[in-house]
Amino acid sequence: MGRPRTAVFLCNCGPNIAGAIDLDIIAGQLASRQDVAVVERHALLCSPDGQQFFRDTLQNRQVDNVVVVACSPKMHEKTFQDLAGEAGINIGHVQMANVREHCAWVTPDKATATAKAQLLINAAIRRSLISENLEQRSMEVNTDVLVIGGGLAGIEAALTAAAAGRKVTIVDREISLGGAVIKTEEVAPSLECAPCLLAPRLAAVRDNSNITVLTRAEVTEVRGFYGNFTVRVRRQARAIEPSCIGCEACFEVCPVTVPSRFHLGLGTHKAVYTLFPGSVPAAAAIDKSACRHFTDGTCNACVEACPFGAVNFDQPDDESEFAVGAIVVATGFSSWDPRSISALGYGTVPDVYTLPEFERLASSNGPTHSEIRLRDGRAPRSVAVVHCAGSLRPDAIPYCSRVCCLGALKVGELVRKQIPGATVTNIHHDLVLTTPREQAFYRRQAHEGTRFLACTDLAAVQVRTGDHGIRVEGPGFEPVEVDMVVLATGLQPAAGTRELAGLLNVELDADGFLKPDHAVLHCTGASLDGIYVAGCAAGPCDLPTAVTQGQAAVGDAISKLMPGRRINLEMMTSVIDADLCAGCRLCKAACPYKAVSFDRERKVCVVNEAICRGCGTCSAACPTGASKARHFTDAQIHAEIGGLLHG
Amino acid sequence: MAEFEPKIVAFVCNWCSYAGADKAGGQKLAYAAQVKLVRVMCSGRVDPLFVMDAFRQGADGVMVLGCHPGDCHYRAGNKKAQQRFRILSRMLPQFGIESDRFRLDWVAAGEAERFQTIANEMTDRVRALGPLRIRGYVAKEVA
Numbered sequence: 048m049g050r051p052r053t054a055v056f057l058c059n060c061g062p063n064i065a066g067a068i069d070l071d072i073i074a075g076q077l078a079s080r081q082d083v084a085v086v087e088r089h090a091l092l093c094s095p096d097g098q099q100f101f102r103d104t105l106q107n108r109q110v111d112n113v114v115v116v117a118c119s120p121k122m123h124e125k126t127f128q129d130l131a132g133e134a135g136i137n138i139g140h141v142q143m144a145n146v147r148e149h150c151a152w153v154t155p156d157k158a159t160a161t162a163k164a165q166l167l168i169n170a171a172i173r174r175s176l177i178s179e180n181l182e183q184r185s186m187e188v189n190t191d192v193l194v195i196g197g198g199l200a201g202i203e204a205a206l207t208a209a210a211a212g213r214k215v216t217i218v219d220r221e222i223s224l225g226g227a228v229i230k231t232e233e234v235a236p237s238l239e240c241a242p243c244l245l246a247p248r249l250a251a252v253r254d255n256s257n258i259t260v261l262t263r264a265e266v267t268e269v270r271g272f273y274g275n276f277t278v279r280v281r282r283q284a285r286a287i288e289p290s291c292i293g294c295e296a297c298f299e300v301c302p303v304t305v306p307s308r309f310h311l312g313l314g315t316h317k318a319v320y321t322l323f324p325g326s327v328p329a330a331a332a333i334d335k336s337a338c339r340h341f342t343d344g345t346c347n348a349c350v351e352a353c354p355f356g357a358v359n360f361d362q363p364d365d366e367s368e369f370a371v372g373a374i375v376v377a378t379g380f381s382s383w384d385p386r387s388i389s390a391l392g393y394g395t396v397p398d399v400y401t402l403p404e405f406e407r408l409a410s411s412n413g414p415t416h417s418e419i420r421l422r423d424g425r426a427p428r429s430v431a432v433v434h435c436a437g438s439l440r441p442d443a444i445p446y447c448s449r450v451c452c453l454g455a456l457k458v459g460e461l462v463r464k465q466i467p468g469a470t471v472t473n474i475h476h477d478l479v480l481t482t483p484r485e486q487a488f489y490r491r492q493a494h495e496g497t498r499f500l501a502c503t504d505l506a507a508v509q510v511r512t513g514d515h516g517i518r519v520e521g522p523g524f525e526p527v528e529v530d531m532v533v534l535a536t537g538l539q540p541a542a543g544t545r546e547l548a549g550l551l552n553v554e555l556d557a558d559g560f561l562k563p564d565h566a567v568l569h570c571t572g573a574s575l576d577g578i579y580v581a582g583c584a585a586g587p588c589d590l591p592t593a594v595t596q597g598q599a600a601v602g603d604a605i606s607k608l609m610p611g612r613r614i615n616l617e618m619m620t621s622v623i624d625a626d627l628c629a630g631c632r633l634c635k636a637a638c639p640y641k642a643v644s645f646d647r648e649r650k651v652c653v654v655n656e657a658i659c660r661g662c663g664t665c666s667a668a669c670p671t672g673a674s675k676a677r678h679f680t681d682a683q684i685h686a687e688i689g690g691l692l693h694g
Numbered sequence: 695m696a697e698f699e700p701k702i703v704a705f706v707c708n709w710c711s712y713a714g715a716d717k718a719g720g721q722k723l724a725y726a727a728q729v730k731l732v733r734v735m736c737s738g739r740v741d742p743l744f745v746m747d748a749f750r751q752g753a754d755g756v757m758v759l760g761c762h763p764g765d766c767h768y769r770a771g772n773k774k775a776q777q778r779f780r781i782l783s784r785m786l787p788q789f790g791i792e793s794d795r796f797r798l799d800w801v802a803a804g805e806a807e808r809f810q811t812i813a814n815e816m817t818d819r820v821r822a823l824g825p826l827r828i829r830g831y832v833a834k835e836v837a
């Protein structure tokens with residue numbers, strides 16, 4: 048084979064290029080080059096006519112390389128690569144010289160622009176002479192989905208995937224599904240009954256044969272990559288078999304009472320418990336740290352009381368491993384703990400509650416069976432709600448959690464419903480109500496009697512015991528004394544989010560939530576292909592957003608992973624030449640995706656090209672030149688540098 | 695004699711800085727014509743030898759432009775670029791190249807004006823330093 052034949056296409060781009068660069072001079076020079084076999088010019092190469100001309104020329108003229116002198120590769124590299132592919136030229140042999148954005152449009156003097164264009168074209172030609180084929184490789188995929196977290200975002204994600212016929216596993220570390228929404232009574236602004244909203248969705252999960260629910264469970268290991276993950280899940284024994292229907296017969300006989308996490312410590316449950324009647328799964332679980340069978344072996348009461356023989360103290364913890372194609376992280380949030388700011392009085396002044404605690408008091412599945420009560424059992428006559436408690440300050444939560452205002456407005460609604468004549472005062476600064484419906488909800492609350500006091504600096508608010516109740520004072524408003532204070536605390540990443548992100552090899556944002564792949568175009572994608580994020584795991588959001596994100600994440604995942612269809616892998620990956628590799632592992636340390644591993648037997652590094660995204664950082668780190676970044680090889684870049692500097 | 699126009703080679707990442715330069719083009723923000731770009735997928739791809747090669751082949755100044763910290767399309771390639779930049783900046787004077795001839799900076803896809811400013815600033819800075827005159831020496835050390 049002789050020297051590669053290169054074709055250069057010059058695009059006038061209407062007046063855009065031809066008006067600013069003297070293409071006649073350029074064409075003349077190209078014609079005299081030994082390394083250029085074909086020079087063609089077109090008025091508008093990306094037009095239908097231009098594309099046809101481009102393809103036909105390549106088909107007829109038997110060239111090896113193509114240089115398109117036109118616009119940015121970000122505009123039309125793919126267009127011309129595809130056309131060249133149709134003409135039988137591998138896309139690795141298509142180069143663009145960007146003389147429009149980087150020359151014609153930024154160089155007012157025509158002679159100067161022409162000289163610059165010559166160099167840009169020269170660099171592209173030199174680069175093209177040593178270009179190599181790029182192969183499109185593809186891979187079979189697993190189309191099953193793992194959902195981590197069974198709050199509403201995770202539930203809706205699972206139901207969406209299952210509706211498409213996919214097998215779904217939901218892993219939740221609680222003993223049953225539902226997440227935070229089940230701890231509230233009403234969902235603002237529509238004031239839908241939260242348990243009624245959730246019950247049919249839980250039943251749908253339970254009855255769907257495509258969905259497997261693993262509770263009291265956590266993901267302990269994730270291997271592999273997009274389309275081919277292997278996950279390991281550890282499940283703690285609940286000591287109750289699935290034959291349990293949650294009839295509660297054992298609750299009555301269990302002698303041990305423990306503070307309930309579900310009630311946020313405001314109530315108790317027995318050492319054998321469910322979170323709420325009708326939970327999914329229905330089966331109770333035993334708190335082994337409290338149960339007397341496990342602590343001192345003295346009690347068997349539940350075994351005797353159970354009509355189904357479901358208690359099984361010997362049930363082992365189990366670990367399972369299975370394959371999935373995509374993972375949706377829907378691990379929700381945790382609420383900020385106000386103990387760290389003593390001025391808020393939480394933990395020291397009785398009857399100062401957080402908003403989630405207030406929601407528990409107002410919930411029919413709560414510790415007081417929805418009676419809003421003070422610690423001494425009285426109904427409060429006056430309630431103050433402090434907005435932004437701990438939010439928007441560097442020493443606690445630096446951001447706005449967006450949903451606390453909505454939650455804070457519910458207090459008035461719920462108090463007035465139960466306690467006629469009670470007063471509710473919201474002490475606020477900004478009111479973050481982001482939709483017309485939320486604003487209408489606010490106007491209704493104001494109309495129905497919630498008093499709004501604007502504070503000029505919520506960070507300076509003091510909550511302490513006063514003469515006639517709890518005194519709340521701060522800049523910009525007259526102090527109030529009330530029976531009950533509710534702190535509208537913000538939302539933080541769920542406990543364990545950082546560890547989970549580490550397992551999944553995805554990034555977190557500055558506030559510790561999962562970082563989106565793209566903040567606008569792919570906000571339900573996490574920063575690794577095949578891993579998605581929905582609901583509050585991605586940052587504080589309201590329920591409609593959490594639901595939509597759960598559905599959107601799965602919609603994206605299942606439309607990319609279709610049964611029987613292979614997925615295309617990145618073409619411009621890095622590859623390591625085992626003969627040149629010295630086994631130093633600098634590339635392994637440099638790879639942002641953990642795509643490089645060390646083969647202990649051969650003592651060389653190997654790139655997993657299904658994980659590699661083609662950044663080339665490893666190639667820059669390689670001291671021996673063993674690591675090659677496809678399409679951006681050392682040789683190609685050196686050729687380009689030379690081409691730019693010498694005409 | 696015409697004023698000295700320094701030749702600047704800028705290695706720009708595909709996702710942010712190349713796009714920023716494209717946007718400068720779209721907005722017709724003229725900048726020094728001797729600034730020429732080499733596209734790489736990530737600023738982390740820039741091998742210090744590319745920088746040395748550019749000096750060796752006649753560049754008077756070299757830039758590496760990437761995504762802003764935290765915005766790297768490949769997570770943290772720009773961080774690697776920054777680490778390498780620090781080392782290389784300290785080594786350049788040993789080759790007789792003023793470290794001011796080498797610049798690392800960040801240009802986001804939307805920052806057309808910033809791209810223009812950086813290109814012109816770098817040109818002014820290198821113009822003040824004058825032509826790079828150590829080609830033979832560098833060639834021996836690097837080639």
Ligand SMILES: Cc1cc2nc3c(=O)[nH]c(=O)nc-3n(C[C@H](O)[C@H](O)[C@H](O)COP(=O)(O)OP(=O)(O)OC[C@H]3O[C@@H](n4cnc5c(N)ncnc54)[C@H](O)[C@@H]3O)c2cc1C
Pocket residue numbers: 195196197198199200201218219220221224225226227228231233234235236264265266377378379380382402403406450453454457538541542543544547581582583584588589590591593
């Ligand atoms: C006080 C308060 C009031 C609110 N009021 C409203 C309202 O009126 N209207 C509205 O629209 N929104 C409201 N919200 C917001 C609403 O609660 C959230 O939008 C919603 O709960 C988010 O659902 P999610 O599924 O993302 O997370 P969650 O409901 O938090 O569910 C997360 C699930 O993941 C599980 N999990 C966490 N980590 C792991 C792990 N590592 N492994 C396995 N499982 C894990 C948890 O056990 C949980 O079941 C309110 C929020 C608060 C705090």
